[in-house]
Amino acid sequence: MSAVAVVAAVLAVAGGVGVIASRRPVRSVLSLLLTLLSLAVLFIGLGAEFIGLIQIIVYAGAVMVLFVFVISLLSAKNEPLERPVSLLPGQERWGGVAAAVLAVLLIVAGLRHAYPAARSVFDGYGAxxxxxxxxxxxxxxxxxxxxxxxxxxxxxxxxxxxxxx
Amino acid sequence: MNDLWISLVQSLILIVALLTVFAGMTLVERKLLGYFHLRVGPTRTGPWGLAQPIADAIKAFVKEDVIPAGADKFVFRLAPVISVFTALAVWSVIPVGPPVEIGGRVIPLQVADPAGGALVALAFTSLHIYGVSLAGWASQSKYSLLGAMRAAAQLISYELSMAMSILGVFMLAGSLRLADIVAAQSDVAFIWLQPVGFLIFFIAGVAEVARMPFDLPEAETELVAGYSTEYSGMRFAMFMMAEYLGMMSVSAMVTLLYLKGWHGPAFLPPVAWFLVKVAALLFVFIWLRATFVRVRYDRLMDFGWKVMLPLSFLNLVVTAAGVALWG
The missing domain is CATH 1.20.5 (Single alpha-helices involved in coiled-coils or other helix-helix interfaces)
Structure with missing residues (x-):
């Protein structure tokens, strides 16, 4: 695993945390943008160059722009939410449990090399x-x-x- | 590791060169606008006003940097950085000439040469909008917000036609790598095969960098200075920088995609041909500014969605049929 992939993965997770932890909607959008860009880096690192670029052009460059457009109109005043609002009451703890289980599975799988070795792909794969x-x-x-x-x-x-x- | 060092040095040279050209271009634009208006432009700073960019730079550096009390300070500081970064990053994939051989090594005249080079340029262009729209929102001023809203709608609308028109070039060249696209034009420039695509790409390019007649996000007569109203000093200068870098990259892309890139009669070296063509297109940008008045907002949107986009689709279908029948 290259250093670039590690940095991109950490940034992607940090962005994901930022989306739900931020109290200002525009900052949430920025965090989501960070996640999308980091995922694009991961795609490109995996040889899926075209998917990575389309990820930037379509999701980061168009879809998220509309998010910024709508959110900055709706929350034109720069005021953070007064208290953390729970939009999914009762589901948070189950989400936490699911995330923990998934994390354990991923770590175990990674440690055991559960994934088959990467197939040798043809020249120009992902282009x-x-x-x-x-x-x-x-x-x-x-x-x-x-x-x-x-x-x-x-x-x-x-x-x-x-x-x- | 050696290649990494070469790329780093190339990036450094590129950034210094681009910022120098930016400084020079602010002067050339003011002088040219002066001549267009039957004035003389800046004359007091050195011969022909040559020291004007230096004076402007000093002014931008020493001016008080105001951040409005209600602003989201982090986003306010981030926005100009995003603008300049995306504008510079487009240039990382733009080749300014054929590869040269220095000391037995073949060195490409571009920082990176990915297979999807043209798409990388489009991707960074599409991110440019965040600088503008975040600046407008973070300033917490109604003029800034209006400018940001206009910018978001305008840039998304024209980006579509831009991407659609570029597809015709991809089909003719059979590649997305910019050097391959230039090589495919060694006989005939794509402007002759793609006249409609060329016009759409250039018009959309003018709209993408929000220059006259599409400078509605700034629109100083109605919105003070649009998204950059609350910015001062160096941060304001960074938006200027992004705008000029954007003009340069649109000109470079038009040169590479439609005007044979660095090919030209042999009395000039290839890199010089590239620069001459880019300079000519930059002149057109300034010419447009001196000639046209700003279009009304609803007409801008109508033009983008009802004229540019259908035309670019038509161009795509005709090109595809042409390539399938005679390609």
């Missing part, structure tokens, strides 16, 4: 060409289904907006 070939030759049916799903969502949005006026 745009290989990604495109997998997407448009092997998995083209799933791709079309996903496109249909997105189209339904877009039509739904248009109908909802049109109904209001």
């Amino acid at each position: 745009v060409r290989a990604f495109g070939e997998a997407l448009f030759y092997e998995h083209v049916f799933v791709l079309q289904l996903a496109a249909l799903l997105l189209m339904v969502a877009v039509v739904g949005v248009v109908i909802l907006i049109a109904r209001r006026s």
Whole structure:
């Protein structure tokens, strides 16, 4: 495991903690951004260059911008929440238990080398060409289904907006 | 390890060069705007006003750095850093010329050469918006917030057309690596094969760096200075820096994607051709500023979504058909 991967992993976890620990919504968004960027670094480190870049362009560069847009409009005043509000009453402790179990499993798995050794991948694995070939030759049916799903969502949005006026 | 050192030295040279060009460009822009307006521009600081950037830099450094009382101080300080960082980072993948051989080593004239170079440039461009919108929110001023809102909507809208128009180039070149894209243009520049894509990319580029006629996030006649209203001193200068670096990277990307990059008649070395083309595009940026008035906000959005985006889709389909039939 390279130093870059360790740093990116630590930053990703720190960002995740920041999302739920921060009292200011905009800081939560910034933390989420940190997590997304760290995940992109991890993707690129694993050889999935295209996924990593798309992660930055789509999630960090577009989706999160809309988050910033909405949150900075809704909480235009820079005031922290007065007390930590529990949005999921009663679920936090179970979340903590689940996280602890998962952590134990991961550590045990890591110690035991439960994962099979990485298969030797072909040259250019994870690059745009290989990604495109997998997407448009092997998995083209799933791709079309996903496109249909997105189209339904877009039509739904248009109908909802049109109904209001 | 040696390669890492070479990259570090390259980054250092690149940053110093970019910031020097930025300083020079502020003067050139003021002089050119002066001539466009039948004025003379700065003249009092040295011959031809040459010391004006130095005077500006000293002014930015010694000016009082005001942070508004209600501001989110951390985000307020972070925003200009994000702006400058993303604007500089785009340049890490931009090749300024073919690889050169120094002392038996082949050294590429770019800091990093990933297979998805053009996508990396797009990725950093897409992150630039955080500097602007966070600055606007953290300032806790209505003008700043309005500027930030406009910036977020404008940049997202035009980024779409920008990405769509660049796809045509990818299809023609069959690669996302910027050096490959330049190599693919050794016969004919992509501007002749992709005239519509070129126009869309350049217009979207002007909108991405929020320059006249798309400078609504700043819009000094209505929003004081938009997202940067509450900034002063060096932090304000950092936003200026990001804007000029953005102009330079858009010009460099247009040069690489559509204007044959560093190819040109042999009487100039390749790097010089690259710089000449970038300089010519920067002149166009200033020319636009001197020529056009600011567009109205609703027209800006209409233009982005109803003209630019459909056109870029059409360009994509026509290019794909062309590549499939004759490629």
